[in-house]
Amino acid sequence: MTILYVLIAAILLIGVAFAFRSVGKAATGNAPFFRDMPTGVAYGYVLAATLIVLSIWYFFKPLDIDGVPQAGVLFFRWAVIGFAIFAAAAFVFRLIFRHVGTEGSKKLFRSMPLTAAFGIMIIIIYAIFAVFAGFIAPYGQEEVLGAANVVPGGNPALGGNPDYPLGTDQIGRDILSRLIFGAQNTVGIAFVTTCLAFFIGGSLGFLAATLGGWLDQLLSRTVDALMAIPALIFALLLITIATAWAGSSSWLVTIYMIFIIAIIDSTRVFRLSRAVGLNIVVMDYIEAAKLRGEGLGYLVFREMLPNAYAPLLAEFGLRFCFVFLTIASLSFLGVGIQPPLADWGTMVRDLSPFINYAQFAPYAAATPLLAAGAIALLTVAVNFVVDWMLHKSSGLKE
Numbered sequence: 169m170t171i172l173y174v175l176i177a178a179i180l181l182i183g184v185a186f187a188f189r190s191v192g193k194a195a196t197g198n199a200p201f202f203r204d205m206p207t208g209v210a211y212g213y214v215l216a217a218t219l220i221v222l223s224i225w226y227f228f229k230p231l232d233i234d235g236v237p238q239a240g241v242l243f244f245r246w247a248v249i250g251f252a253i254f255a256a257a258a259f260v261f262r263l264i265f266r267h268v269g270t271e272g273s274k275k276l277f278r279s280m281p282l283t284a285a286f287g288i289m290i291i292i293i294y295a296i297f298a299v300f301a302g303f304i305a306p307y308g309q310e311e312v313l314g315a316a317n318v319v320p321g322g323n324p325a326l327g328g329n330p331d332y333p334l335g336t337d338q339i340g341r342d343i344l345s346r347l348i349f350g351a352q353n354t355v356g357i358a359f360v361t362t363c364l365a366f367f368i369g370g371s372l373g374f375l376a377a378t379l380g381g382w383l384d385q386l387l388s389r390t391v392d393a394l395m396a397i398p399a400l401i402f403a404l405l406l407i408t409i410a411t412a413w414a415g416s417s418s419w420l421v422t423i424y425m426i427f428i429i430a431i432i433d434s435t436r437v438f439r440l441s442r443a444v445g446l447n448i449v450v451m452d453y454i455e456a457a458k459l460r461g462e463g464l465g466y467l468v469f470r471e472m473l474p475n476a477y478a479p480l481l482a483e484f485g486l487r488f489c490f491v492f493l494t495i496a497s498l499s500f501l502g503v504g505i506q507p508p509l510a511d512w513g514t515m516v517r518d519l520s521p522f523i524n525y526a527q528f529a530p531y532a533a534a535t536p537l538l539a540a541g542a543i544a545l546l547t548v549a550v551n552f553v554v555d556w557m558l559h560k561s562s563g564l565k566e
Contacts, residue, residue, distance in 0.1 A: 378449055
């Protein structure tokens with residue numbers, strides 16, 4: 169029946185789209201905007217207006233119907249309010265730094281879209297929490313407190329506690345503190361892993377592009393073989409083998425994970441750096457440097473790397489997102505960052521049973537969404553910045 173209702177609604181919207189275009193033509197004297205408007209565009213306008221109206225109606229629905237909490241309405245309100253707050257904060261952030269800072273930074277912020285400003289703001293906030301987690305977090309990441317399963321919100325009537333505004337987990341650890349330390353562990357380890365992957369993949373890619381021959385063929389075919397295996401499954405297999413062979417203490421597993429993910433992701437960096445390097449190595453200034461007798465290190469780091477800066481920097485942002493999500497996925501599966509270290513992937517797994525309480529305790533059901541939201545927010549922010557960097561490096565004008 170649901171499919172039937174959706175089909176009926178789609179057909180009705182098509183009729184409304186035809187009517188919208190006809191009324192627009194009549195009201196504007198057959199103006200070009202409505203006269204040349206395709207049916208698909210008219211349908212898009214009608215669909216967007218319908219979704220806006222439905223969203224407003226859903227936003228103002230009561231949170232409680234006959235004593236049953238409406239978790240969907242509550243989460244939707246949180247999403248809309250959060251979006252509005254973040255959009256306003258990004259606008260103020262961009263406005264401030266258009267007038268504060270160096271001339272170069274002020275010019276950069278003046279040409280920056282709001283999405284990029286939002287991304288930079290979120291990255292700075294995460295970096296502050298990651299660096300100063302020990303000072304910001306009210307409790308330790310492994311500190312077991314006196315109360316377990318405290319509901320977020322801090323309202324004692326709903327099962328909360330003002331001392332733990334985001335609640336506690338099943339064994340009594342403060343979720344807010346673990347979220348903050350999760351930024352330090354998950355994001356910090358992802359950044360180190362991405363840097364290592366770029367050092368390995370970038371160095372070998374430029375080396376293959378510069379020297380060519382049998383070395384290029386050997387590295388390229390090895391990379392092709394590694395890229396043929398799904399990254400997550402390959403990482404899971406290698407970490408399992410490493411823990412069985414060399415020990416499974418928490419710090420050893422973390423070290424294994426860093427090197428294994430760095431090697432797997434370096435294959436993608438190798439392909440990009442080799443492709444960029446092959447375009448650079450045939451340039452006249454490279455030939456001039458060779459004629460001057462410059463060594464391999466000079467060619468790679470002084471001639472090729474500065475000219476490959478823009479695509480590699482954009483790829484760094486994308487690789488960081490993939491590494492970050494891979495670490496969270498491995499932690500969710502139990503083979504990533506190990507306890508007692510706080511990690512967002514592990515938190516999603518450990519707190520997932522709270523989703524079962526969505527029908528009668530929406531605040532408790534929101535608990536696993538906190539870590540998942542932290543992962544999603546950083547991923548979106550980094551992608552916004554990467555999109556802006558790609559646009560700037562392409563030379564296109566707004």
